[in-house]
């Protein structure tokens with residue numbers, strides 16, 4: 001591998017946004033490098049699609065939307081973009097040096113432009129017992145299907161959101177048994193909500209698909225809706241899940257596998273650690289990097305595309321990747337006015353259903369902040385809600401100060417598991433808005449990096465400055 | 466806004482400011498400490514926590530020893546918080562013959578100057594005390610009783626006892642101007658106007674700016690951001706704090722089993738916007754050395770990297786003493802080794818402010834030593 005090279009464009013993340021950008025940029029003869037921490041391209045949505053394609057008859061349960069990704073992946077392979085897989089990017093500097101490790105060694109490359117397309121992550125659902133063995137995220141459950149071509153029989157699914165229904169549907173079509181589906185979405189009866197459904201009709205296909213999944217699930221599983229107070233118990237591992245159903249009755253289900261989901265949020269660890277500006281999105285209850293219509297961030301030459309810049313789904317991700325690549329190619333020129341309108345319109349069209357869906361699946365506070373004092377919030381440091389409340393009551397004004405008081409967020413997950421919960425708790429205690437509380441100050445390495453890997457750079461040329 | 470009158474006003478809520486506030490308050494002085502952010506938010510709360518006399522500039526040793534007297538009886542000063550200081554031993558090993566030469570020379574210099582705390586030991590001694598060491602050494606320098614502390618807790622400790630003795634501590638309050646009227650100072654801040662007979666400048670990397678506001682000396686103080694990393698939890702193998710002769714490495718293992726690795730390597734700091742960078746690859750040689758000493762460390766995962774804003778003087782010695790202006794005192798410029806000195810500096814500054822003779826000479830730290 002001849003690294004230490006210079007690229008026109010380096011793309012972090014080979015999901016739909018990253019691949020689309022790579023294809024578009026290579027078409028325009030840019031020298032492109034794509035880095036991804038997985039062994040195969042595809043990101044979350046198209047995970048392992050190349051391998052699975054040979055088996056597509058047997059794996060038809062993954063659904064037609066999944067197989068659509070094959071075309072994009074093929075285009076990517078036909079492009080001149082270079083791919084470095086199993087490469088974990090752990091730092092990007094303001095002068096656009098990219099540091100990453102691969103197979104035990106650390107390297108650096110430099111690029112004129114950087115596109116960060118590191119996608120989304122699932123919002124943690126900190127309910128009692130969520131840290132017990134046997135409890136997993138729904139995304140993890142779906143990964144089992146895509147990577148191992150096997151799921152788990154006899155699980156309970158608890159949560160809500162598009163990925164929640166899709167995965168359950170895939171499990172059912174794959175012939176796996178499901179003990180029950182516990183839907184945590186509250187009833188949305190306001191007019192205000194249904195007004196949002198009007199623009200969503202632009203993505204009618206998407207809505208109909210969702211309705212189809214849902215009715216299939218209702219028919220084929222034991223389905224509970226509008227539940228409250230979900231908790232998991234078990235001595236050493238998950239044994240059962242309890243909740244209160246919509247009629248106010250307590251229910252208990254036995255299962256050793258429980259899959260949780262409360263939607264996805266942009267994975268902002270890299271964009272934040274790189275120093276890009278972010279803003280709080282109250283509709284999606286998470287941070288978004290600030291970008292213009294082309295995806296350009298507050299740091300010149302650094303772009304963000306795909307779900308990492310705000311949750312909008314795969315169609316919008318592909319479009320945003322392409323748009324960023326085009327803009328990078330014509331960077332020296334001013335974009336013609338109509339192209340701005342066109343981009344805006346296309347973007348709107350590809351995410352028209354978002355406001356409606358965001359509202360429909362907006363997780364109520366009970367699923368974002370534990371309703372029970374004994375529930376773990378910070379997994380790395382094993383801190384319960386009560387521990388964190390106590391520290392906050394000592395006069396903590398923000399997440400960073402909280403670190404000194406109780407070490408919350410200082411572990412290896414770097415706040416991915418507890419950040420949003422802690423932010424909400426501090427906001428509640430001080431009667432402030434979440435946006436005014438801010439988030440953990442994130443610092444590299446934002447990906448696992450060993451001392452040995454870092455030591456391997458000692459013999460390379462380390463940038464002066 | 467009403468004018469708040471004080472006898473002594475301290476600027477900066479780091480270890481120097483808080484320790485000074487404590488010693489003054491304990492002696493019954495009316496003292497107020499003003500911090501622009503939060504107590505311990507900067508260098509004093511985020512440093513490596515190295516409490517070492519080892520390797521100090523000979524000119525700094527008396528102050529370091531005086532400080533150590535306080536560290537050794539810390540419980541009497543700050544109570545419960547003292548349990549966050551962990552005395553052990555500090556060892557700086559030579560990894561080659563060149564290092565051995567330098568180390569032996571250092572040991573000789575020290576004994577000639579009459580210091581006995583830091584001594585040379587041979588490899589067999591080192592191997593016996595550090596059975597997990599992965600490499601033979603060429604001997605090393607040793608100080609018994611040096612150790613490490615959780616810095617933020619210690620600063621909190623001093624701030625708390627200062628308050629208990631009646632000191633006022635005001636956070637989120639930036640000093641924006643300092644004006645001398647006959648024999649008192651008027652201090653403009655984000656939270657109103659203050660008046661004081663004496664002002665103590667413990668503003669860390671920002672202290673030259675404070676001196677400028679007061680029309681005092683121009684100080685050649687520069688700001689940088691020393692960096693540290695902490696790893697995941699590992700089996701306990703290192704009961705000492707370690708360094709390597711002629712290299713910038715400091716290495717220790719916390720009670721949790723996490724390693725803290727750093728020492729001297731620094732990145733860019735922008736004090737005006739409270740920002741300090743980290744550039745991990747700059748630490749690669751330190752990482753290489755650490756994993757050479759203990760191969761197990763090579764497998765440890767870097768969990769976090771951080772840095773803090775520190776003020777450096779050209780001669781790497783602090784500024785401690787009276788300013789050009791009457792009633793102005795300075796204590797800053799600790800050049801990345803001021804945490805251990807903190808309690809000693811606090812005591813000495815309290816003496817100075819109260820017109821008493823400090824128990825050690827501060828000659829080497831004279832504020833006017835860069836005035837030509």
Ligand SMILES: Cc1cc2nc3c(=O)[nH]c(=O)nc-3n(C[C@H](O)[C@H](O)[C@H](O)COP(=O)(O)OP(=O)(O)OC[C@H]3O[C@@H](n4cnc5c(N)ncnc54)[C@H](O)[C@@H]3O)c2cc1C
Nearest residue numbers: 477479480481501509512513515640669773799803804805
């Ligand atoms: C990463 C790192 C590792 C280190 N490791 C060690 C070690 O192992 N051992 C050791 O002995 N030393 C170490 N040091 C050095 C040590 O931390 C510092 O020398 C020491 O903490 C300095 O204390 P201070 O009180 O002068 O500064 P600070 O802690 O910086 O305090 C100064 C305070 O003044 C405040 N201030 C500034 N301007 C104003 C204003 N206008 N109005 C109000 N307030 C103001 C600031 O906000 C700040 O809180 C390390 C430093 C760093 C950064």
